[in-house]
Amino acid sequence: MQGVVTGFAIIGVVIVAGYVAARLRIGGPGAREALNRVGFFIASPALLFTVVADADLGRLLAAPLLVQLTAALTAAAVFVVVNRLWWRLRVPEATIGALGSGYVNAGNIGLPVAIYVLGDATAVVPVIGLQLLIVSPLVLLLLDSATSRKVSLGFVVSQPVRNPIILGALAGAAVSLTGVTVPDIVLAPLEILGGAAVPMILLAFGMSLHGSRPLRGEEGRAPVVVATVLKALVMPAVAFAVARFGFGLDDAAVATAVTLAALPTAQNIYNYAARFRRGEVLARDTVLMTTLASPVVMIVAAALLT
Numbered sequence: 001m002q003g004v005v006t007g008f009a010i011i012g013v014v015i016v017a018g019y020v021a022a023r024l025r026i027g028g029p030g031a032r033e034a035l036n037r038v039g040f041f042i043a044s045p046a047l048l049f050t051v052v053a054d055a056d057l058g059r060l061l062a063a064p065l066l067v068q069l070t071a072a073l074t075a076a077a078v079f080v081v082v083n084r085l086w087w088r089l090r091v092p093e094a095t096i097g098a099l100g101s102g103y104v105n106a107g108n109i110g111l112p113v114a115i116y117v118l119g120d121a122t123a124v125v126p127v128i129g130l131q132l133l134i135v136s137p138l139v140l141l142l143l144d145s146a147t148s149r150k151v152s153l154g155f156v157v158s159q160p161v162r163n164p165i166i167l168g169a170l171a172g173a174a175v176s177l178t179g180v181t182v183p184d185i186v187l188a189p190l191e192i193l194g195g196a197a198v199p200m201i202l203l204a205f206g207m208s209l210h211g212s213r214p215l216r217g218e219e220g221r222a223p224v225v226v227a228t229v230l231k232a233l234v235m236p237a238v239a240f241a242v243a244r245f246g247f248g249l250d251d252a253a254v255a256t257a258v259t260l261a262a263l264p265t266a267q268n269i270y271n272y273a274a275r276f277r278r279g280e281v282l283a284r285d286t287v288l289m290t291t292l293a294s295p296v297v298m299i300v301a302a303a304l305l306t
Contacts, residue, residue: 008295011112014199018206035204039197044107045168047194051121052172053182063247065126067257071239072102075230082226089223092147096269096279097223099139100286101230103131104263107165108205109294112198113263117298123256125169132166136268143276209288224285231286232293236262236301255305262297264290
């Protein structure tokens with residue numbers, strides 16, 4: 001329990017530093033975007049390469065991944081059913097709401113949590129792969145068909161392999177599977193670059209919180225509240241039940257499953273909503289509300305599980 005609190009304290013201090021920097025306009029108006037882009041295109045791929053290259057991929061792709069998939073699908077399905085019974089949002093907005101209920105921030109928040117709270121950066125790698133290689137292309141196709149925008153199949157299918165984070169993870173997986181030894185002259189610079197990923201990600205995230213005003217969307221408050229509850233509470237609860245009773249995982253694995261499931265909604269959801277100009281406020285507010293709720297849920301879960 002103490003380790004979890006310490007891990008979140010470390011993460012929280014850096015996020016607050018980012019928020020203060022944005023409030024004081026340190027770095028100028030483009031600081032957040034610059035940090036995000038450097039972290040996304042350079043530091044995070046380097047971090048994932050070094051982590052995955054040294055990982056046991058067989059251990060990562062077994063029961064823990066199925067637990068996260070089951071929990072995510074359950075939360076998303078409940079949102080769809082609730083929407084069908086009460087609000088009847090159109091397909092694009094309902095899709096965004098379902099994603100907000102089950103698509104976790106495995107990169108920006110998942111990596112720091114895996115490192116400082118779980119003590120295992122590889123824990124979040126399968127979730128990143130599942131979401132970016134399978135879920136994202138399917139969602140883009142669904143949103144494309146629902147909004148009749150001209151987004152080609154080739155563009156959608158190529159998105160995962162055009163993502164530098166996925167490319168870094170795939171390169172690391174190739175090293176892990178083949179057993180190739182990476183020369184120090186290549187590995188050492190990547191380790192230095194990867195070490196910068198988490199601080200930049202957290203600083204940029206803290207900057208993004210400045211000026212946010214949730215629950216003022218045209219879709220209403222109810223979808224945001226329901227998506228937040230599903231993401232922050234229902235998904236971790238399902239992950240616990242599936243991990244404990246479905247797969248009979250040990251205490252440490254159950255705690256990891258619940259922690260990953262309790263991660264907040266990914267900012268990717270807002271990017272998708274903005275691309276198609278549908279459900280943007282719903283996406284933004286769900287990301288913000290789950291981000292505020294997530295640390296509390298994780299700390300309470302850690303206390304209960306220990």
